[in-house]
Amino acid sequence: MSFPGGFLWGAGTSAYQIEGHHGRGESVWDVFCRRPGAVEGGGDGSRACDSYVRWREDVELVKELGLRAYRFSTGWSRVMPDGVHPDPKALDHYERFTDALLDAGAEPVLTLNHWDMPSALTGGWAERATVSAFAAYTEAVAARLADRVTWWITQNEPWIIALLGYQLGLHAPGVADLGTAVKAGHHVLLGHGAAADVLHAHPGVLAGSALSLFPCDPATGSEADRAAATGSDGYVNRWYLDPLLAGGYPADMRGHWERALGHGLDFIRDGDEAAIGGRSDFLGVNYYTRRVMAAAPPGPFPWRVVGPSGDVARTDEGWEINAGALRDLLIGLSRRFPGTPLMITENGGVFGDTPSHDGQVHDERRIAFLRDHVAAVGEAIDAGADVRGYLHWSLMDNFEWALGYRPRFGLVHVDHATGARTIKDSGRYYARLIAGGGTAPALPRIEAYG
Numbered sequence: 447m448s449f450p451g452g453f454l455w456g457a458g459t460s461a462y463q464i465e466g467h468h469g470r471g472e473s474v475w476d477v478f479c480r481r482p483g484a485v486e487g488g489g490d491g492s493r494a495c496d497s498y499v500r501w502r503e504d505v506e507l508v509k510e511l512g513l514r515a516y517r518f519s520t521g522w523s524r525v526m527p528d529g530v531h532p533d534p535k536a537l538d539h540y541e542r543f544t545d546a547l548l549d550a551g552a553e554p555v556l557t558l559n560h561w562d563m564p565s566a567l568t569g570g571w572a573e574r575a576t577v578s579a580f581a582a583y584t585e586a587v588a589a590r591l592a593d594r595v596t597w598w599i600t601q602n603e604p605w606i607i608a609l610l611g612y613q614l615g616l617h618a619p620g621v622a623d624l625g626t627a628v629k630a631g632h633h634v635l636l637g638h639g640a641a642a643d644v645l646h647a648h649p650g651v652l653a654g655s656a657l658s659l660f661p662c663d664p665a666t667g668s669e670a671d672r673a674a675a676t677g678s679d680g681y682v683n684r685w686y687l688d689p690l691l692a693g694g695y696p697a698d699m700r701g702h703w704e705r706a707l708g709h710g711l712d713f714i715r716d717g718d719e720a721a722i723g724g725r726s727d728f729l730g731v732n733y734y735t736r737r738v739m740a741a742a743p744p745g746p747f748p749w750r751v752v753g754p755s756g757d758v759a760r761t762d763e764g765w766e767i768n769a770g771a772l773r774d775l776l777i778g779l780s781r782r783f784p785g786t787p788l789m790i791t792e793n794g795g796v797f798g799d800t801p802s803h804d805g806q807v808h809d810e811r812r813i814a815f816l817r818d819h820v821a822a823v824g825e826a827i828d829a830g831a832d833v834r835g836y837l838h839w840s841l842m843d844n845f846e847w848a849l850g851y852r853p854r855f856g857l858v859h860v861d862h863a864t865g866a867r868t869i870k871d872s873g874r875y876y877a878r879l880i881a882g883g884g885t886a887p888a889l890p891r892i893e894a895y896g
């Protein structure tokens with residue numbers, strides 16, 4: 447396997463999921479978490495991993511693991527508590543943090559919108575005015591950090607924002623309306639365009655969005671199931687990929703939404719597609735699993751997820767583990783969008799391991815997951831895909847949105863009662879893998895109990 451020199455081996459987190467409240471403005475997530483039943487276990491991000499206070503420990507972890515890159519987000523609600531005026535204290539914090547990362551030898555990969563927008567921005571992404579608020583926020587952060595941060599992610603997972611935040615109401619701001627969701631998704635993409643324009647005024651900066659990409663496979667070879675897979679791919683992936691990288695929305699899906707909503711998409715104004723496309727210096731790929739699709743009765747969603755079913759390897763959240771699908775996804779993207787470098791901005795799984803009798807966390811399944819997915823990235827590179835980095839999700843166990851603190855995604859275990867961090871075996875394995883340029887011997891066998 448030939449990972450290029452300078453390959454960005456790293457891990458990621460986001461502000462709301464780790465920082466805790468200390469001194470930030472009210473975020474849409476603070477409001478959402480107060481809804482009874484919105485978050486499993488009733489938790490919220492008021493403490494999370496306390497990283498706003500314990501950030502030096504986090505940088506030490508980055509150093510100890512030998513990460514060459516670290517993806518974090520600047521909290522929008524921290525930088526602009528009222529949605530309009532930047533708070534210099536917040537920017538000082540992120541400046542110190544960025545400098546510490548650079549001193550630790552880790553390239554900062556900065557996400558601007560990882561979902562914690564200020565609650566003062568009423569209506570959120572359903573409002574077109576949010577696009578200019580986002581551009582102003584981008585400018586405030588870029589004015590401080592563009593001289594030392596090269597990699598900027600404007601939007602994290604536009605589809606998930608639209609789906610969970612505005613279509614199903616399962617994430618902040620908790621709206622459940624299909625028309626609003628399609629509109630909000632468009633504004634998120636416009637936000638990418640506006641932010642990329644702001645960023646490009648700063649020399650040497652690279653701007654991209656991170657998309658949640660789910661390969662969609664038909665359940666059977668039938669024409670109906672194949673059409674369902676194509677429709678699902680349009681809904682989840684192409685609706686965002688195409689305006690960012692192929693010049694505009696895919697015609698099949700535009701027609702689909704017009705029919706489903708019973709009206710034209712007038713919120714897509716003349717010139718909008720030109721303001722979204724042609725501005726991505728790279729594509730961030732968040733990959734977790736794939737979708738197996740079958741035909742469903744006509745309607746807004748004439749497809750349904752039916753699998754993978756049966757005896758496949760799964761994470762503790764039930765998601766199929768399929769590294770081959772990541773390889774094929776990367777190869778497919780690089781063929782479809784030649785000239786657009788790819789960065790794996792998220793990949794990981796829920797494995798609930800906690801400290802064992804010896805105080806260590808023997809998360810063997812995460813080690814296997816990591817090994818297999820990194821190998822898949824290597825295979826994609828060997829097949830010609832231009833992949834610049836692999837950022838595992840996540841550096842540490844954290845607040846997993848509506849699922850609260852139960853799912854553990856970290857290379858580092860966090861004791862949520864005390865905030866104590868313990869590097870898991872997977873973290874140690876990842877450190878070896880990085881040092882080995884993508885391959886590593888297995889860890890020594892775990893001592894038997896007793």
Ligand code: FCB
Pocket residue numbers: 460463602603606658732792839846847855
């Ligand atoms: C992604 C999010 C990230 C985390 C992982 C598990 O959808 O970007 O914050 O929740 O999933």
